[in-house]
Amino acid sequence: MNRAVDPRDLAMDGDGLAKGEVLLEVKNVSLRFGGVKAITDISFDIRKGEIRAIIGPNGAGKTSMLNVINGFYTPQEGTITFRGEERKKIAPYQAAASGIARTFQNVALFKGMTTLDNIMAGRTLAMHRNFLWQLLYFGPALNEEIANRRKVEEIIDFLEIQHIRKVPVGRLPYGLQKRVELGRALAAQPSLLLLDEPMAGMNLEEKEDMSRFILDVNSQFGTTIALIEHDMGVVMDISDRVVVLDYGRKIGDGTPDEVKANQDVIDAYLGVSHQDEGEG
Amino acid sequence: MLYQIFVDPFAQMVSMPDFLIQVIWEGFVAGILYALIALGFVLIFKASGVFNFAQGIMVVFAGLTLVGLHEAGVPAFLALILAIGVMALLAIAVERFVMRPLVNQPEIILLMSTIGMTYFLIGFGEFVFGGEPKQMITEELGLPTGSSAFEIGEQGLVILQHIDIAAAVIAIIMVASLALFFNKTRIGRALRAVADDHQAAQSVGISLNQIWAIVWFAAGIVALATGIMWGARSDVSFALEIVALKALPVLILGGFTSIPGAIVGGLIIGIGEKIGEIYWGPLVGGGIESWLAYMIALVFLLFRPQGLFGERIIERV
Numbered sequence: 001m002n003r004a005v006d007p008r009d010l011a012m013d014g015d016g017l018a019k020g021e022v023l024l025e026v027k028n029v030s031l032r033f034g035g036v037k038a039i040t041d042i043s044f045d046i047r048k049g050e051i052r053a054i055i056g057p058n059g060a061g062k063t064s065m066l067n068v069i070n071g072f073y074t075p076q077e078g079t080i081t082f083r084g085e086e087r088k089k090i091a092p093y094q095a096a097a098s099g100i101a102r103t104f105q106n107v108a109l110f111k112g113m114t115t116l117d118n119i120m121a122g123r124t125l126a127m128h129r130n131f132l133w134q135l136l137y138f139g140p141a142l143n144e145e146i147a148n149r150r151k152v153e154e155i156i157d158f159l160e161i162q163h164i165r166k167v168p169v170g171r172l173p174y175g176l177q178k179r180v181e182l183g184r185a186l187a188a189q190p191s192l193l194l195l196d197e198p199m200a201g202m203n204l205e206e207k208e209d210m211s212r213f214i215l216d217v218n219s220q221f222g223t224t225i226a227l228i229e230h231d232m233g234v235v236m237d238i239s240d241r242v243v244v245l246d247y248g249r250k251i252g253d254g255t256p257d258e259v260k261a262n263q264d265v266i267d268a269y270l271g272v273s274h275q276d277e278g279e280g
Numbered sequence: 281m282l283y284q285i286f287v288d289p290f291a292q293m294v295s296m297p298d299f300l301i302q303v304i305w306e307g308f309v310a311g312i313l314y315a316l317i318a319l320g321f322v323l324i325f326k327a328s329g330v331f332n333f334a335q336g337i338m339v340v341f342a343g344l345t346l347v348g349l350h351e352a353g354v355p356a357f358l359a360l361i362l363a364i365g366v367m368a369l370l371a372i373a374v375e376r377f378v379m380r381p382l383v384n385q386p387e388i389i390l391l392m393s394t395i396g397m398t399y400f401l402i403g404f405g406e407f408v409f410g411g412e413p414k415q416m417i418t419e420e421l422g423l424p425t426g427s428s429a430f431e432i433g434e435q436g437l438v439i440l441q442h443i444d445i446a447a448a449v450i451a452i453i454m455v456a457s458l459a460l461f462f463n464k465t466r467i468g469r470a471l472r473a474v475a476d477d478h479q480a481a482q483s484v485g486i487s488l489n490q491i492w493a494i495v496w497f498a499a500g501i502v503a504l505a506t507g508i509m510w511g512a513r514s515d516v517s518f519a520l521e522i523v524a525l526k527a528l529p530v531l532i533l534g535g536f537t538s539i540p541g542a543i544v545g546g547l548i549i550g551i552g553e554k555i556g557e558i559y560w561g562p563l564v565g566g567g568i569e570s571w572l573a574y575m576i577a578l579v580f581l582l583f584r585p586q587g588l589f590g591e592r593i594i595e596r597v
Contacts, residue, residue: 070483096485108480110473112537120466121473125485127466141465188484 017083019049023224024069024192029078031064031248038064039075040248046192051218052226053235056245057268062228063105065245066194069226070102071095083191097125101190103181105197105228111170115180118169119155122187123148152187159183159213175206182213186223193217195227199234207231211238236260244268289559298436303558304551309444311550312451313513316506317523318530318542319455320499325536326462327471327495328379329387333394336524337401338500342367343507343516347417348409356420367500375493383488384478402518411518416511418443423512447509451543454505458498459539471495475537529577535587544588549573 017023024046031039039061046052054062067073069080071092080087082098090098101122110118127144156162159179164172169180178198185193198214199207211234217223229235235242236256244252244259246268252259259265293300317335324332345366349359378393418425424442432438462468473481474491482488510520526549534545557569580587 072479072482091487092479092482093485093487096483102483104480104483108477108483110476110480112476113469113472117469117472121469121481121486122484124466124470124473145464145466184484 017048019047019222021048022046022081023048023083024226025081026065026069027079027081029065029068029075029080031061031068031073031075037248039068039245041078042245042248042250043078044243044250044253046224046226047241048224049218049222050224050240051214051238052224053239053242054226054228054245055230055232055235055242056251059247060245061248062245063196064248066102066196066226066228069095069192070100070194096188099188099191100194101185101188101192102194103178103185103196103198105200107174107177107181109169109177109181109184112168114166114168115156115161115172115183116152116165118180119152119183119187120148122184123152125188126151155183155186158186158216175202175209178202178206178210179213182210182217186217186221189221191224193223193225195225195229197228197230199229199231207234214238284563285560292559296436298432298438301432301438303554305438305440305444307551307554308547309441309447309513309550310554311547312444312448312543313506313510313546314526314530314550315543315546316451316454316502316509318527318534318546319458319539320502320506321527321531322534322536322539322542323458323495323499323502326475328390328492329475330379330390330394331387331536332499333391334397334401335499335503335527336521337398337405337518338367338370338503339507339510339524340516340518340520341370341401341405341507342500342504343416343511343520344405344409344414346504346508347414347511347516350417350420351414356417356422359417360421363504364501367504368497371493371496371500374496375489379492379496380489398521402521405518413515413517413519414511416508416516418508418512421508423508443509443512447512450505450509454502455539455543462539467491467494526573529573531587532577533580533587535589538587538589541587541589549576552576 022045025043026045027043029039029042030037042061042065054065056062064073068075071090071094074089082100110121113121127148156165159182161176161179161183164176164180169177172180182195182198185195195214199210202210214225214227215238218225227239239256241254242252242256242259243250244262244265246264251264251268252262254262317339320335320338321332324330324335342363346359346363349362350356354362374397378397379390382390382393423446427439427441430438430440462471470481470486470491471494473484473486474488478488481491507516507520510516510523514520527546530542530545530549532545533548534541534543553569553572556572557566561568
């Protein structure tokens, strides 16, 4: 394994929280689209340094939940507290600025750009020289570019994707695209990393690689991770705590073992017979 | 007939090389101006996927603002700075009142909105500056006038207008700096990121509103430069808006997403149509300059729909 990266280099900037303290708290959140209830009265928390899985059958509201956390959706009710501060309605780029990075269910990379440029784009927030400096390009803006490029190369090393550095990501196989997307999210050095089905559509080997990267990110950089995943084997293996949604409601919350034993969760996944509903 | 099409024009070219060079130079200069207009289109298309129908009128509007301010008694250089300021205001207004309310709408809606903007700017421009053509303040801006003649061979003579040379130099500088800006800086990367995927761009901390304002401002500056250069050759008038449509074949040739492509496409169209007009035009009674460009573009569409330098159309199925 390539371990040339110094973990401290990529660790997120200090958010003043000790491991185990509540990093993000979702409280009584409800989200509706017109008459459709996507999320109903959900509360849970994410603690610093943990890997928190959000699971549930299709349409349970998992992705909606992530979209609420990173600002794509604004819930009608409830509050979200991040780093001890209650959040007002925010735009996604502000959520990113506050330290939340994410990946998407159906890979949302900048397809025409190279792997390197994609990950550099992830460092947008770390670069501050304004429009006019950028126009000049030389001097401070160039130094900044070089410093950030170094960080990006570290991430590329870490994810073992040196060989595709200059390839436009649209040409890469799906598994690698997912990895580049993880790299772009990591480039922001987030304090909370949201992963929406990071292993969807992968083969076994790719899944194992991705699991390893997720665990390494968590242990080496201390990044808190919330992930949605359908592969129960993976979820139970890598996560510290699991929250289970079904039809927009929370039906279970706890360690993998607790969740596995929860009758509501078993019913939601295996189906339960409703004999009084008649045939049909 | 075959002789007239395939042999005679080339015989003429060889027999009068100085005239050929003059024709190519004229085409080159026209090409530079097409390229500058196309550049404005490319900027906005790259960053927002919107085909900005209003680029042509932005050229006119920028030129009129500059000349209008000078006529009102503002010194030339101050007028230039103020005109840049006006383009910045226009960019912010477009972002706030056109782009932002229409975010996530289909591209055809955005195209329609730029057509609407075109007519708004025509009306607004005529209201403020009047409808008559105006003289560009070339000398006041310190741009060179006059011309130099070069002797070619025995008694050949090629005449170069200084303003044309200045136009070429300015265009080259603009293109080089824009290409660098797009490829090597954070904001350039953010512009391309927004073009590829709005959601993903927001999730890495890019503000769409800010990017759109910047890109419309950049297109406004390009429009101002175009307005000055084109105005110096003819007048600043609303007729320029039609000429701007010549940017379409240029874009098809060069690719909608490529800055160098806009330049090369502009030159090919500019030189191609001049040579076509002079040497082959008489065969069909002249006037082919106005449609030859579109013919070239059509042929290109058949064989290379992404243009010469456009990003490869990558689609996984």
